[in-house]
Amino acid sequence: MRYLDEYRDPVAARRLADAIAVAATRPWTIMEVCGGQTHAIVRHGIDELLPDAVELVHGPGCPVCVTSLETIDRAHAIASRPGVILCSFGDMLRVPGSRGDLLAARAAGADVRVVYGPLDAVEIAAKNPDAQVVFFAVGFETTAPANATAIWLARRRGLSNFSALVSHVLVPPAIRAILGDPRNRVQAFLGPGHVCAIVGVTQYELIAAEHRVPIVIAGFEPLDLLDGILLAVRQLEAGRAEVENAYARVVAREGNRRAVAILDEVFEVADRTWRGVGPIPASGYRLRPEFHEHDAERLFEVETITTAESSLCRAGEILQGRLRPTDCPAFGRECTPRTPLGATMVSAEGACAAYWACGRRSEPAHDAEEVRA
């Protein structure tokens, strides 16, 4: 398949891995920020190609994983109301909230629908004028422009029965939070290629300069990732701390101006709580006042939500690169994709789910039991 197989070529991958082995003279710890990158790394076994000196740790870039429990519970409560159609991307349906997941809400009678794009939710609103259609708008800067466009269009079409439960998060504040933590051990980042395709790289240049940390904007295919790792290792070895773009076929320095324009028109930056990580100032989007009539959080009074997080789940430390999924005592035991305790085990981009799907286990003796289950 064109534009795909070229970036998965085994010979070229081996060559890049050899170059990384030559370049790395000391141990280095590199974090890939994006959940999509984590999944590709584990799926293709890219970390297995790397020399021992280079350790990859997995970042917080899985939107499903970091959506706060309070927001999940709010979605659950809104979906459970009569006359509401809750539209969501599929992954969000399986994320455990305090009172079960949205699939359970649907089985109990809620009208919860999977959409592949936010405009589908707008169409559902147009076709169901008697229902309140609520779109669960999650994601990083990558999905935000499409979601913003949907809300903007719904307003223009006068669809007063369309609203969005907005839980967008932003990557740069999360990177700063990781770098500012005294327990941080990340020495370089593979930057989120698709986020940068939207917003550009200038914010990352500030972080690289302030924190003296190399950031290589990377893609999602094996060769993209290996190329990114090679550039990061060379920077670390040379003592440089710059932003390099290893995904130039997609990312332009200034980003996508039209996408940024719609973001600015619909959203404003707000504080947000990240599941497993905690509150991070100015780390998300909320709707601007002009769009309040489409803000589900304002439209639906929800009784006080009391959240209950699993006491076993270590997703927070995993999302910040302090633990590997296999370090969590519940991994593969109490917590599997079918019995997830944390969102990192649910989302296709979650580090725990990626480890599970790719057969990373802490204890081989446990494998057979799990698979049979």
Add this chain to the structure above:
Amino acid sequence: MSGTEARVEPAAACPVPARGYDRIVLGHGAGGGLSADLLRDVFLPAFGNPTLRALEDQASLAIDGARIAVTTDAFVVKPLFFPGGDIGRLAVNGTVNDLAVGGAEPLVITAAFVLEEGLPVADLVRIAGSMGAACAEAGVDLVAGDTKVVDRGRGDGVYVTTTGVGRVPVGRRLSIAGACPGDRVLVSGTLGDHGIAILSVREGIDFETPLRSDTAPLHRLTAAVLAAGGDAVHAMRDPTRGGAASTLHELAEASGVGVVVDETAVPLRSEVRGACELLGLDPLHVANEGKVIAVVDRAATDAVLAAMRADPLGRDAAVIGEVVADHPAVVTVRSALGGERLLPTIPGEQLPRIC
């Protein structure tokens, strides 16, 4: 089959606490882990008998010296008509195939129709005609049936349930528990065509050339496989809901073996591969309705592969993996880069009402 029963037991005693749902969710029908939960927690305790516990696609019964195979299947596919087929053709082929993969010769089928008030009679005529044609193609007669009608809004047009009866030739022994280390895993053609065809019409995904469901009767193909491989053919299954992953898991568990799939060897249409890349699906999880997975002794691999490729339904047949003694009950996939990952079953709902 007594050996199978013993091997199924550990699943029932699995110590992992299923968080579970207290109501049925769509994922219970996806053919993956949740479906297995229902079998283990609800149906086997209620109906447990050695024949059912073998968890084959068909029950094989000794009656007055003859071996008779029986199978039953319900069809709830949405939409009723899709590129390459319709619910009627699917219902006949699905049941014929469940018999064929057990090595049985399909003889007769029966059908029960649940119709929704308001269904256009023309649609029913079209579905029945399509079933008649599929029966003729498969060489079976539809010899009994039943029809019920439910209130408007309480069904979704038509649900069809088919039951099939076949004859198992003397001495034929095929079982999901029959795989041995060293065996090769063959697939009769491209994977994922049915699931992606349904998805494309349901979600409005357009391809340059319309992708058609692969629904087809497999009895000639399976007969050719058995004629070429004989006793060297250890197991056959048609990988429907849950895709090849579910079939390989069932095989690995029932046979107490490991399976290693070579990702680069899996035949895929470029439309299917593209759709899966786009939507984040693993083609090994996507449903098929006209493919067979055969597990054969290594020595017979070439003969069986040639027999598959000689059949019009098996032109794209390929060897996609091997059975190993390591990691029993675990299925892994080797990527192009050499990494090996575990192949999970579908954890829940991927695409409801695929068949």
